Amino acid sequence: MATAKIIGHRAYRGYYPENTILAFNKAKEANVDVIETDLQMSKDGVVVINHDQDTQRCWDKNYVISETNWDALQSLNCKDARFQDQKMPSLKQVLRWIVDNPSMKLMLDIKFTNDQEIMLKSVAEMLSTKEDLLFWRERVIWGLWTVDWFRYGMETGVIKDFQVACISLSLEVAKSFVEYSRELNSPHFRLSGVSMHFVSTWSKTFQKKWLHYFQQNNVEIFVWTINHAVDFKYCNALPISGFVTDFPVEARGAIGQYERSKTTFKRPFFISREGFRFYGFLVIYRLTIEFLFSPWAQYKVFGNFSFSLLFIKFMRIIHFL
Structure with a gap:
């Protein structure tokens, strides 16, 4: 089995303010393979980087993002006293960061509470930042929670030739993505991966049924959010393609400790x-x-x-x- 990729959760959430440019820079320094980040959309249609629908947990004022214009959102400061200079980035700012750091890849986790129009706006932002779809297709993975978003992406063409991953707690939801991808039977619109809670891979049902099912359909398996060394011991014994983690440096050390060729799931x-x-x-x-x-x-x-x-x-x- 190939060495699993390290995917920085909200860039580098373990030590830095999540989803900030500082966290992106630190994730790159930590040699992550992919940065997972979260999209929301402001009242005036600006795609922003934030996990929650509101700003209360991370920022110094509490706004509902979908009810607030971008000029107010970009004025917020990080709640963490050590990093008060950090601001909420827009997707545009992160895409510019990718252009400046072209070795990096993004997994865009789009919350299903958004309007699906956010996908169209995201691709428009990519092209306005760098008018080269091939560049973005090589560096962006769409992370979608429900199959109707996959269908929307296909019908509008916005996900054509991009990698697409289902993010879900439910293996049955993941199956609906796989079956829709099989129904399309198109090299331009296909499911490339599923991103599951790491504990789901520990069950006998997963290892006897689902693992073969995903492999048979050429779908990579990613797990989230895995931070403890003992959990890497179990998961690294399975053919998992990538680990979403808050602590990229420690994660790489852990998977090195539990070398795949010498580790069995026990x-x-x-x-x-x-x-x-x-x-x-x-x-x-x-x-x-x-x-x-x-x-x-x-x-x-x-x-x-x-x-x-x-x-x-x-x-x-x-x-x-």
């Missing part, structure tokens, strides 16, 4: 500290899938907070998401 003894975590995470993963994809998960229980949003917040507290 589940830990249940009655051990490692075993409790391993099997506990598998249970949490199954419950997460059952819960988040249930028909009542979006029911609002507290203001604008749905069951699913509260559950996701809890998963983040225990470092599962």
